[in-house]
Amino acid sequence: MKSLVITFAAPRKVELREEAVGDPAAGQILVQTLVSLISTGTEGICFRGDFDANSNWASVRYPHSPGYSNVARVIKVGKDVTTVREGDRIFCTASHRQFALLPAEHPKHVKLPDYTSDEDATWSWLAVVTQTGVRRAEQAMGETAAVIGLGPLGQLTVQFLRLIGLRAVLAIDTVQSRLDMAAAHGATTCFCGSAADALKFVEEHTEGRRADAVYDVTGHDAAFPLALKLARNVGTVVLIGDAPHPSRQHLTHDVVRRQLKIVGTQNDFLPPRQAHWVAARQIPLFYLYLHRGQMRVSDLITHRFPPTQAAEAYAMLQESRGSTMGVVFHWHTLA
Secondary structure, eight states, X not given: OEEEEXXXXXXXXXXXXXXXXXXXXXXXXXXXXXXXXXXXXXXXXXXXXXXXXXXXXXXXXXXXXXXXXXXXXXEEEOTTOOSOOTTOEEEXXXXXXXXXXXXXXXXXXXXXXXXXXXXHHTTHHHHHHHHHHHHHHTOOTTOEEEEEOOSHHHHHHHHHHHHTTOSEEEEEESOHHHHHHHHHTTOSEEEESOGGGOHHHHHHTTTTSOEEEEEEOXXXXXXXXXXXXXXXXXXXXXXXXXXXXXXXXXXXXXXXXXXXXXXXXXXXXXXXXXXXXXXXXXHHHHHHHXXXXXXXXXXXXXXXXXXXXXXXXXXXXXXXXXXXXXXXXXXXXXX
């Protein structure tokens, strides 16, 4: 069997390649992708190929297979597989590809309940990253938060923060349409402009104290020192995701003088007292919130492409990212 695979042949060069896919061995499953979501920040960095040599991005090699937010249907199971059956839908972290051989049991792969749609489920791993970030901040009911950067991760961060009962969830971005989305999904007040100009706004909505926690969800190195200034004394700054040039991220005097705590996350790693909230538990919780109407991602999808238009999709994200949010590939178009 042949599988079409979206590939970055080199920086800024997208190809649709064919790869051979065999039958599943014992303990494996063969899946056919239904929908996959572009992680616009991560995949944009890999597409451009511009990052520090000693950063987390240093492992990226070309040709590179982007993507990790895949909803697929099980079409064949190997020997001794009992956890899933043919016909089941699963979320998995396979790249953007038509077919994939996967281990039947994997900590990041989750069987979808009937009430979760394919498109909603593609947000699963982004929901894990943001849910982990919110858990790491350990905020309590009635506190305040500022979220800088309202892309896909920022939108989910806002929704999780509103769920835990914060008094104020302040959204900061330079693109008004993104702020409009955040306001429709839980942000209490929005500021359209640079974080460099947001201090007065944050103070006005936190009784002059600044935010109990600031979430930098921009993926830009320049935002980090600005986020530090928006946190209250003995407050917390959470970095969700990773900038391509961490060498350009600089501490300010705020960290020592105002005793700030800095937390970073890009996965489901949690301290021992929270370690039971692994991805396999966080993802079903996300589905439950969606089912109850406590979260919403269906209206965050702004663009849908067939995989054959992958080059156009990534070009659009470079040229007009501010007008995009969720961008998905629909693989049924290949049938």
